[in-house]
Amino acid sequence: MTTPLPTGVDYPMPAPDRLPAPRVPWTVDPRRAVLLVHDLQEHFLDVYGRGSALRAQLLRNTARLRGAAAAAGVPVVYTAQPAHQDARERALLTDFWGEGLGRRPHRAGIVAELAPRPGDTVLTKWRYSAFQRSPLAERMARAGRDQLVVTGVYAGIGCQVSACEAFMRDVQAFVVADAVADFDRERHDAALRWVAATCGVVLSTATAAAALAPARAGSAAGATA
Numbered sequence: 001m002t003t004p005l006p007t008g009v010d011y012p013m014p015a016p017d018r019l020p021a022p023r024v025p026w027t028v029d030p031r032r033a034v035l036l037v038h039d040l041q042e043h044f045l046d047v048y049g050r051g052s053a054l055r056a057q058l059l060r061n062t063a064r065l066r067g068a069a070a071a072a073g074v075p076v077v078y079t080a081q082p083a084h085q086d087a088r089e090r091a092l093l094t095d096f097w098g099e100g101l102g103r104r105p106h107r108a109g110i111v112a113e114l115a116p117r118p119g120d121t122v123l124t125k126w127r128y129s130a131f132q133r134s135p136l137a138e139r140m141a142r143a144g145r146d147q148l149v150v151t152g153v154y155a156g157i158g159c160q161v162s163a164c165e166a167f168m169r170d171v172q173a174f175v176v177a178d179a180v181a182d183f184d185r186e187r188h189d190a191a192l193r194w195v196a197a198t199c200g201v202v203l204s205t206a207t208a209a210a211a212l213a214p215a216r217a218g219s220a221a222g223a224t225a
Helices: 053-072 093-097 136-143 155-168 185-198 205-217
Strands: 033-038 076-080 121-124 147-153 172-181 200-203
Touching: 033 053, 033 155, 053 076, 053 147, 053 172, 053 205, 147 155, 155 172, 155 185, 155 200, 172 185, 172 205, 185 200
Parallel strands: 033 076, 033 147, 076 121, 147 172, 172 200
Antiparallel strands: none
16 A cells, blocks of 8 residues: 655654764864755655645755855755656565656656756656665766755655665665654654664755855865765
8 A cells, every 4th residue: 555645744844953963073174165956846745745844944944054055156056856757667666655756747846946057967766765776876976076065854754765775875875854854753863863873964955055054155066966
């Protein structure tokens, strides 16, 4: 039996002083980082609804990081599932989630508030991880980038799995706690705890944006993913 996406989801974002403590001393370095904007398509954001405070904060914080990344010369990479997928391409995703965007291709666009800018990269998303069936790893390696800063939806699915695969590819993963969202706060918190315990660093939007700020004075900008 497939599980439809919920609707009407809203809950408070985790407070910066209540995040799981890091096990490793990693910090975001604008000379090494790539910002991942994960699956912020209208279809997936419909879970929250236009009036959701959670949706508003998610988009506001992600936009802040996108702006900081642009100012720092940090590549910005988007993932987006295609509007049309045949059964072979979708494969086991159908068992869990049904036809997905196949039923709502008109909602496949990336949300207008975070529309990609010239120079950004948009990767077609086929599986939970942003690395699967995509050139993300190769593009990062060519650009000399070995950190991935993760934003978007959903925290306990694609964001968590992308962070884990980054770790398994020797890329330092950072999940921005108040720039990701999930189906409920329990799932959100569980994803943050799991990442912090096993494969990455959990941090706030304010901390991530501050880490990018020094690059504005002149970083090794120019390299793009």
